[in-house]
Amino acid sequence: MTFPGADCVRFLRQWLASPRTVGALAPSGGALSALITSGVAADSGPVLELGPGTGVFTRALIDRGVREEDLTLIEYGPAFVAMLEARFPRARVLQLDAARIGRDRLLAPATYGAVISGLPLLNFPLRKTMAILEGAFGLLKPNGAYYQFTYGLGCPVPLRLLDHLGLKARRVGGALSNLPPASVYRISSRHRRTALLPGA
Template identity: 55%
Template sequence: MISICAYSDSLHFFRSWLANPLRVASVTPSSRSLARLITREVGARHAPVLELGPGTGVFTRALIERGLREEDLVLVESGPEFASVLRQRFPTATILTIDAARLGDSLPQTPSGIGAAVSGLPLLSMPPRKVMAILAGVFLAMRPGGSLYQFTYGPRCPIPRPVLDRLGLRAIRLGGTFRNFPPASVYRISRRQPLSLAQAFAIRG
């Protein structure tokens, strides 16, 4: 039997997808199987953790199950309808209703930087320059050794190789799940070399 909460989440996604299919890549929330896969390397030692495009909070719940506290999470959600749901469900998390491409201007400062990031953003529907701005903001805020975890419905990494090369990043496929609609894969994005401030501002500018 489908729970009232699950039905409500699916309705949120369907309405948002109808309103803006490029911003919301799927008509349904991500599955718990995908949530476990994309968060399996993230734990309390990575606090604070950044989540991009959390939607109704499927990955957020998985992060909390992995040992992170709500207050250790920074949730970036540009959709006001989803942000409202997140504020009700995760009242002590930091929730930013902004475009992820403006991360560099809006992320709260932390002494050590974020330890990891999890992304549900539809990167395949974004122009490369916007993808570069998002990645530059994430990795400028991330401490050494941190990674971004990104899922995709496509057959390969959703970040084009020229973008990875320009930012000094590498992508490794961690696995996939057919227990999601549509089936999805997860990639770990990490630094090959540090991104300088000059590079980041050139990309964002």
């Protein structure tokens, strides 16, 4: 999967403007896009994508048979929002902080079959990561899963947070040819989740 050089320039500009929210110098490559979407199929139901950026994962989802109108894209950066709206006119694109998806009542609970996350969780405070996961799992169907990539050596969600939220994580695989190399984790519910921990 290739994207025009202008995408890389735009991505670099966004990273320079806000490195903690963009988290990478360039869009993800084809190997990572294929890996993070490998568990999603045409019959997975609506898909929620967090931090789609230039839309590389979005395009991979459509290539896997997910209908464009079944995609909801949550993007914080206004430049990326405009690009996504132009490239995927039948998708629902919302300019929103992903930490608010469980609070803004813009999305219906238990609607989505999968969440694909391009968010740089390692750059976020623990409380923000917790809000993102709480919101995402409130929007997922009971058997839905959350797919997260990371440039780190392990799961970007700490084990104590997974345990607190009643979640489990499994490494799907690695994309060594990505720049930089990345891994993908599938996060799913283990049992009924508990209330938020004060001061986490």
